[in-house]
Amino acid sequence: MSRMRRILDPEPVEHLADHVRGGGGRALDAAVRVDAGALLDTVTDSGLRGRGGAAFPTGRKWSTIAGARQGSSIPVVVNAAEGEPGTFKDRTLLRRNPFRVLEGACIAARAVGADSVIVGIKASFVHEIDRVTRAIDEITAAGWADGLTVSVVSGPGEYLFGEETAMLEVIDGRPPFPRVVAPYRRGVKPDVRDLRPQRDSVVALVDNVETLANVPGIILNGASWFRSVGTHDSPGTIICTVTGDTQGAGVGEYAMGTPLREVLDELGGGPEAGTTITAVLPGVSSPPLPGSMVDTPLTYEHFAAAGAGLGSAGFIVVGSETPIRAVAAGVARFLSVESCGQCVPCKRDGLAIAATLRASGDRNAIDDGLSTVTRGARCALAGQTERVVGGLLRLADSIGEPNGAVEPYPVVPMVDLVGDRAAFDTSHLDKRSDWTTVGETPDSNEWPVERLADQPVEVGVVHVAEADVDEGAVAEQPEIDMFAPVHELDAALERQIGRVRTAPSDRVHAELGVLRDQLERHRRVSERLLYPLLERLEPEIGDDVAWYPERREAHAARLAERLDLGTIPVTPHLLDELCADIHVSVMELDQRVLPLLAGLLADDADEVRLIAGDVVEELTDQP
Numbered sequence: 001m002s003r004m005r006r007i008l009d010p011e012p013v014e015h016l017a018d019h020v021r022g023g024g025g026r027a028l029d030a031a032v033r034v035d036a037g038a039l040l041d042t043v044t045d046s047g048l049r050g051r052g053g054a055a056f057p058t059g060r061k062w063s064t065i066a067g068a069r070q071g072s073s074i075p076v077v078v079n080a081a082e083g084e085p086g087t088f089k090d091r092t093l094l095r096r097n098p099f100r101v102l103e104g105a106c107i108a109a110r111a112v113g114a115d116s117v118i119v120g121i122k123a124s125f126v127h128e129i130d131r132v133t134r135a136i137d138e139i140t141a142a143g144w145a146d147g148l149t150v151s152v153v154s155g156p157g158e159y160l161f162g163e164e165t166a167m168l169e170v171i172d173g174r175p176p177f178p179r180v181v182a183p184y185r186r187g188v189k190p191d192v193r194d195l196r197p198q199r200d201s202v203v204a205l206v207d208n209v210e211t212l213a214n215v216p217g218i219i220l221n222g223a224s225w226f227r228s229v230g231t232h233d234s235p236g237t238i239i240c241t242v243t244g245d246t247q248g249a250g251v252g253e254y255a256m257g258t259p260l261r262e263v264l265d266e267l268g269g270g271p272e273a274g275t276t277i278t279a280v281l282p283g284v285s286s287p288p289l290p291g292s293m294v295d296t297p298l299t300y301e302h303f304a305a306a307g308a309g310l311g312s313a314g315f316i317v318v319g320s321e322t323p324i325r326a327v328a329a330g331v332a333r334f335l336s337v338e339s340c341g342q343c344v345p346c347k348r349d350g351l352a353i354a355a356t357l358r359a360s361g362d363r364n365a366i367d368d369g370l371s372t373v374t375r376g377a378r379c380a381l382a383g384q385t386e387r388v389v390g391g392l393l394r395l396a397d398s399i400g401e402p403n404g405a406v407e408p409y410p411v412v413p414m415v416d417l418v419g420d421r422a423a424f425d426t427s428h429l430d431k432r433s434d435w436t437t438v439g440e441t442p443d444s445n446e447w448p449v450e451r452l453a454d455q456p457v458e459v460g461v462v463h464v465a466e467a468d469v470d471e472g473a474v475a476e477q478p479e480i481d482m483f484a485p486v487h488e489l490d491a492a493l494e495r496q497i498g499r500v501r502t503a504p505s506d507r508v509h510a511e512l513g514v515l516r517d518q519l520e521r522h523r524r525v526s527e528r529l530l531y532p533l534l535e536r537l538e539p540e541i542g543d544d545v546a547w548y549p550e551r552r553e554a555h556a557a558r559l560a561e562r563l564d565l566g567t568i569p570v571t572p573h574l575l576d577e578l579c580a581d582i583h584v585s586v587m588e589l590d591q592r593v594l595p596l597l598a599g600l601l602a603d604d605a606d607e608v609r610l611i612a613g614d615v616v617e618e619l620t621d622q623p
């Protein structure tokens with residue numbers, strides 16, 4: 001049996017004490033007793049390769065960073081942005097055991113001489129953010145993070161947020177536009193609470209969630225233990241996700257070298273009834289593996305020899321009822337929408353390829369686009385278009401699939417996995433190439449780099465736990481927060497979301513009732529305070545928040561309707577969706593509308609603060 005349980009716990013590990021009971025913490029204990037060089041050697045000897053998709057040797061990366069930092073304080077960035085279609089392994093790991101990932105990050109910090117750990121995660125991953133922030137509190141209280149500042153930075157939903165240099169940009173408060181230089185050349189500014197752009201930056205270590213989850217086992221049990229499964233070039237285990245044209249979906253940990261078919265059968269239950277597998281697509285980063293090769297062992301070298309790649313081991317199964325060209329059109333759509341447009345051929349040719357696949361399938365035009373799309377590309381996304389779309393079309397040709405216009409297969413990120421059912425972000429199908437959404441805002445007809453270049457990104461430092469607090473630095477708060485009373489209401493709402501999530505089943509409805517009252521208070525704050533302020537600012541305010549009242553009212557009505565559950569049983573999935581929806585609404589207010597209003601009303605800060613205080617107080621007193 002090749003299924004393993006080295007890093008993917010079978011059940012959620014709720015508290016640090018549970019993690020410790022299962023052997024957690026011993027690796028960190030061992031790590032503080034040896035010098036950094038020994039840690040670097042062990043990780044290098046283990047042969048661990050990054051699980052974020054590029055498979056770069058982790059020990060080599062750590063040693064480069066340790067050498068490049070030249071005494072300056074640097075962060076370890078945990079890449080938890082997981083946006084690759086077909087992949088859900090990092091969120092599964094964080095849901096099951098965030099302590100293991102944080103333990104790995106703390107060990108990495110000791111190995112490279114970092115003084116902070118920053119978890120970069122999408123703001124929409126509400127459940128995972130909650131798990132991670134609570135875990136940070138527990139490890140900080142237990143002294144695991146001594147000497148380290150551990151924080152969570154929540155960022156935008158864009159695929160590029162997961163690209164490592166784009167993630168550093170977001171942490172610095174800018175949109176997720178990849179940089180030219182790698183993280184071992186340029187990192188982030190040291191203080192993650194100060195989101196203003198800074199010129200000075202040092203290096204940073206960015207590692208994937210799964211990569212870091214492997215570290216405690218390696219440090220505790222040694223490099224040869226890690227190598228006791230897998231092959232020389234692909235040692236250890238890998239966490240796979242299976243979705244697509246299968247009976248079901250799933251996430252599981254397998255020894256490297258396991259035949260792919262075994263994984264597809266176990267996690268996906270095999271192909272849909274009456275179909276066969278034509279191809280397996282490892283996300284949107286590597287070319288497809290033909291259906292005739294599903295016995296290929298799960299290793300980097302075997303997949304490369306088969307003309308494919310392991311990527312982040314998110315396998316989208318394409319069955320015989322799905323045209324391969326439709327999948328190519330879906331991949332081209334996804335990648336061209338997500339392209340930022342800093343490199344003209346990537347965005348221009350990517351969009352043209354997607355449009356042609358949909359409209360006519362004209363092979364000459366598509367091949368032209370594929371031959372130029374990577375020109376001058378800063379990041380790997382353009383190469384993904386070339387490799388994955390090109391590979392799919394070659395496979396379609398080889399099996400004699402007819403050419404012509406196709407409706408794109410929905411290639412979109414996953415949002416959840418409940419039992420063996422995957423849930424997908426189908427709203428992505430309405431995402432435009434300027435990163436706005438149909439029906440929400442007008443089409444700017446610009447590329448993201450033009451539309452967002454001067455705008456600060458919607459990024460939140462949702463949590464900071466500090467071992468060594470520099471009181472002077474933290475206390476320096478020169479600006480008046482005119483919306484402090486509203487922020488307090490928001491914080492209370494977020495706390496209530498936490499209570500709803502953790503309530504025993506007989507209390508859930510009661511806690512939801514409290515949540516409903518708080519939401520109504522929120523709606524009235526908008527009505528009494530924010531909308532009048534918006535009106536007062538017209539007409540200069542422009543389109544930036546003109547949409548807000550209408551959208552917020554519609555959202556409030558929808559939430560009230562969804563919260564009206566009567567005695568309907570509340571499933572964890574329903575709860576997740578509901579809490580995510582509320583969280584996103586609060587974030588929109590806190591990070592988009594209030595900062596904009598604060599900027600526009602800066603001259604009247606004292607007055608606004610007084611009015612805000614009065615309104616909130618009055619509403620709080622009301623039943």
Ligand SMILES: Cc1cc2nc3c(=O)[nH]c(=O)nc-3n(C[C@H](O)[C@H](O)[C@H](O)COP(=O)(O)O)c2cc1C
Nearest residue numbers: 050051052079081082083162163164207208211380
């Ligand atoms: C467009 C794009 C999206 C990416 N998204 C992710 C992601 O969501 N998570 C991740 O860990 N790596 C992602 N990567 C890879 C990262 O850039 C980087 O290689 C990885 O975080 C390094 O960590 P590792 O060495 O532990 O794999 C992405 C790369 C590209 C080009």
Ligand code: SF4
Nearest residue numbers: 340341342343346379
């Ligand atoms: S290659 Fe594409 S996604 Fe990457 S930086 Fe250039 S335009 Fe943006």
